[in-house]
Amino acid sequence: MASSGNKNINSKLVLLGDSGAGKSSLVLRFVKGQFIEFQESTIGAAFFSQTVAVNDTNVKFEIWDTAGQERYHSLAPMYYRGAAAAVIVYDISNQESFEQAKKWVRELQAQGNSNTVMALAGNKADLLDARKVPEEEAQAYARENGLFFMETSAKTATNVNELFYEIAKRLPRLQPAPNPSGMVLVDNQRPAERAASSSCCS
Numbered sequence: 001m002a003s004s005g006n007k008n009i010n011s012k013l014v015l016l017g018d019s020g021a022g023k024s025s026l027v028l029r030f031v032k033g034q035f036i037e038f039q040e041s042t043i044g045a046a047f048f049s050q051t052v053a054v055n056d057t058n059v060k061f062e063i064w065d066t067a068g069q070e071r072y073h074s075l076a077p078m079y080y081r082g083a084a085a086a087v088i089v090y091d092i093s094n095q096e097s098f099e100q101a102k103k104w105v106r107e108l109q110a111q112g113n114s115n116t117v118m119a120l121a122g123n124k125a126d127l128l129d130a131r132k133v134p135e136e137e138a139q140a141y142a143r144e145n146g147l148f149f150m151e152t153s154a155k156t157a158t159n160v161n162e163l164f165y166e167i168a169k170r171l172p173r174l175q176p177a178p179n180p181s182g183m184v185l186v187d188n189q190r191p192a193e194r195a196a197s198s199s200c201c202s
């Protein structure tokens with residue numbers, strides 16, 4: 001994937017959400033292209049990495065898959081602190097998991113870094129007959145809260161690579177630099193003055 005002249009950046013990404021929403025399954029699909037029907041519940045957190053190419057940049061995601069069970073909640077700040085991106089996952093067939101996702105969004109908004117790219121993933125989109133959370137409701141919630149939203153299925157692979165690719169595109173380091181307006185830095189010291197002022201501590 002890497003080619004000469006490409007930039008490489010590392011980005012910490014954290015997955016948060018209710019137990020059973022499918023965080024580990026999304027990561028497994030994204031990193032290894034696999035799906036396990038009876039995926040075991042995560043203990044603490046698990047680490048993975050995967051690289052995506054966006055134009056001339058290779059984004060290496062350093063992925064923290066957190067445990068959704070309530071007893072691990074207090075560990076979460078260790079994983080979301082300093083994260084470039086957070087994926088908040090709920091299960092479209094489980095209303096309670098959507099409510100839990102909103103709590104994670106509130107916690108990140110209260111604690112987090114406003115530069116963190118936040119995505120909301122409505123997972124298990126293959127379970128259409130069991131749907132409890134309307135897509136429009138989640139989309140509207142995401143829009144109001146400045147989140148990027150996609151429905152995904154780790155089982156069928158629908159929108160999984162797309163989700164991570166869209167996050168990579170939105171990372172501030174991949175955005176065009178703003179116009180350098182309003183500040184002009186001029187080095188108007190003569191060389192001799194510069195030498196004098198930069199000597200130190202004699």
Ligand SMILES: Nc1nc2c(ncn2[C@@H]2O[C@H](COP(=O)(O)OP(=O)(O)OP(=O)(O)O)[C@@H](O)[C@H]2O)c(=O)[nH]1
Nearest residue numbers: 019020021022023024025037041042068124154155
């Ligand atoms: N039908 C369907 N099942 C899924 C999908 N994603 C995950 N599952 C199943 O849902 C169950 C829970 O998935 P996990 O990936 O372990 O969920 P988790 O959010 O990591 O759970 P914790 O580790 O407890 O936080 C597993 O049995 C998965 O096989 C999906 O897209 N569709």
